[in-house]
Amino acid sequence: MSMRIGILGYGNLGRGVEAAIKVNPDMELVGVFTRRDPATVTINTPGAKTYHTDALADMTGDIDVLIICGGSATDLPEMTPKYAALYNVIDSFDTHAKIPEHFENVDKAAKAAKKTAIISCGWDPGMFSLNRVLSQSILPNGQSYTFWGKGVSQGHSDAIRRIEGVLDARQYTVPVPAALEAVRSGKNPELSTREKHTRLCYVVAAEGADLAKIENEIKTMPNYFSDYDTTVNFISQEELNRDHAGLPHGGKVITTGETSDGVKHVVEYSLDLDSNPEFTGAVLAAYARACFRMNQEENFGCKTVLDVAPTYISSLSDAELRAHCL
């Protein structure tokens, strides 16, 4: 079974999906769809083409799954329902509070078109969600804690860049080691935002900028930094480019719970990722396989990773999985 994949959007995530398709022999990249002039977009897959998004109106017979690599703020709420009416689709929508609304919109469009959609796929939401649900179902008296990092938060880096006098910035979210230890001990600690994570910033300032003012603006920024212990380091653009070019990320879901009085268990799922967009792209590619198969079984409508049996994301047959992986 070979799947023909389309990628809509060619930023970091789109390139991550493209890399993932190359290592999955049962997948073929048909093309990359962009809102830019496709002639200006160079992709890394010989044989695949670049198209303007408008071309998607006429290519429903050529693509088995469309992987939508847009932003959660404005792109995906509009794009995913729109294209679920034409294609099997998958996205990485990650605005947790708006998932139910997004689900309903995509579900309606996909069901009407007899298509299958998977939303909010990646690692959080995604693999982390799956681990939270598995561990809490096994340990219903337990408690799950999610930690992020050490890794780059692009949203927080962008927020720093908007400050006057800042030329460039990179923000790392870092879990607090004492919090990790307290959770693993099974004490079920109540942890404040400040106790769970610290924020570490590398900032390139314009010549003559007021560094103390910039540092204060960062540390007191509501939502982004004011609830955290934040460290600000001023460095040169050369240092930033040399030491902070990547987009590493990761984190942990730790669940502890008792099965009887005093009998404690710790379940920990941990990711250490050199590239957030490449790993997210790899998850999207694997679940694109599930999306296609579920559609072939006429399992229409919107799904999440929680609705997908693990066999559906593997390229191996059920019999091979039982013989070699179980």
Added chain:
Amino acid sequence: MSMRIGILGYGNLGRGVEAAIKVNPDMELVGVFTRRDPATVTINTPGAKTYHTDALADMTGDIDVLIICGGSATDLPEMTPKYAALYNVIDSFDTHAKIPEHFENVDKAAKAAKKTAIISCGWDPGMFSLNRVLSQSILPNGQSYTFWGKGVSQGHSDAIRRIEGVLDARQYTVPVPAALEAVRSGKNPELSTREKHTRLCYVVAAEGADLAKIENEIKTMPNYFSDYDTTVNFISQEELNRDHAGLPHGGKVITTGETSDGVKHVVEYSLDLDSNPEFTGAVLAAYARACFRMNQEENFGCKTVLDVAPTYISSLSDAELRAHCL
């Protein structure tokens, strides 16, 4: 939705399942079924009864899922197909090499009776299998390593007890820290059996027994110990009872792989369990929920954890899961 559960077999695992049912409000223990005289078996659930296994012939209307807590060597190959013809069943069959054969036997019986069966459920096989399949599907160029321990191996403890002059024994399997580090580094090391785990034995010898001879017999025992670096400590029965009464276990599935040249990811799933049978029982109880639901959806035949979408094991509704856990 409430589920009526039967437990077949009342050893450590049966008691673990019983403890798990107590913390799942949607489950009710109907009774424990035993090959012993049921009058001699005292259980921990007020209101539930003990029955002889023969009673199972006439109770098909009273039980939604029968959780079979027998041994993999001789009990389960016979029991699970037999009772899959009468009940929805679930077991923890863990002889990896014989899973395909067991699956076929159970599948035939369950399909003929329009029942649903889940086999090989627990943590390995079970949660570890699920993590191997997820991680390898996401990182198809990657490699998964499974480590066990630190934890008690009952099979190895029993093997030591069979040596002349040994009164009691407890064997711990311990992963080698250097092997864990080599795997996490992403080097994809080739590790021999000896390089992955060591074996640590606490032995109570009879008065006047030849300790050197016992130690040599343990260390050279084929299959069990001869391929490992083994440490033997002689202790008193009091010390064994005091310090080694529990059945802790655990382990790790570590997968590393690249998504593009030099871009490396590490996925690690880790369990640290105070009680192996209680955690296994908790997994069985959660998947009993899936077994019942899949049967209600007329999804008949034999399944494994790989065939079960995570939502099926949760007591929360799909909408609740999307709103709170995704």
